[in-house]
Amino acid sequence: MKAIVVYKSKTGFTKRYAEWIVEELQCDITTYENIFREMIAEYDLVIYGSRIHAGRVDGLKKIKDLVEKVNRPKLMVFATGGTPSAVEGAIRGIWKASFSEEELQEIPHFYMQSGLNYEKMGRGDRLIMKTLAKVLNRKKDKTSDEVGCEEAIGDSYDISSREYVLPLVQCVQEMK
Ligand SMILES: Cc1cc2nc3c(=O)[nH]c(=O)nc-3n(C[C@H](O)[C@H](O)[C@H](O)COP(=O)(O)O)c2cc1C
Structure with a gap:
């Protein structure tokens, strides 16, 4: 399965998670700013990663639209945020605000706690x-x-850890 990680990162947390995923999966990587339709068409799987911004996954609409237009790759999403993973209600709220009911079932999504970098x-x-x-x-x-x-x-604080990429990595490996 040909996969690419596309990430949007302002302060570096999502970039670091994206790089850890790429090290695990040995797949391609690019930024949100550099992604375009023809490029996406070359892949079976797009793994989009971004920060949570005011309770939603930042930049998700553009990626959903692109993937839908190209109509080939599957989409998987990971989101980084300052909320600790243990605050499950807040994380559920983020997903509900970012996906429709149908998308919640269809698009695999993973939360990775990060922190804040002032x-x-x-x-x-x-x-x-x-x-x-x-x-x-x-x-x-x-x-x-x-x-x-x-x-x-x-x-500023940092509660990120490489281990949080493992559920996503396992999910991709099971798709192969
Ligand atoms: C204005 C602003 C709003 C944020 N809103 C949330 C939020 O609603 N939930 C959350 O868990 N984290 C929130 N965060 C924290 C970021 O999601 C977190 O720092 C993220 O990992 C940053 O990613 P980046 O370093 O890749 O840009 C917010 C950060 C900022 C600056």
């Missing part, structure tokens, strides 16, 4: 995080998830 973040994103911190700070009767989120977003 040093590499753009100014707009930093502002959004600052606003979120203020909102959470002012909120009364916070849920435990909100308290955890408030504590986590104060500084």
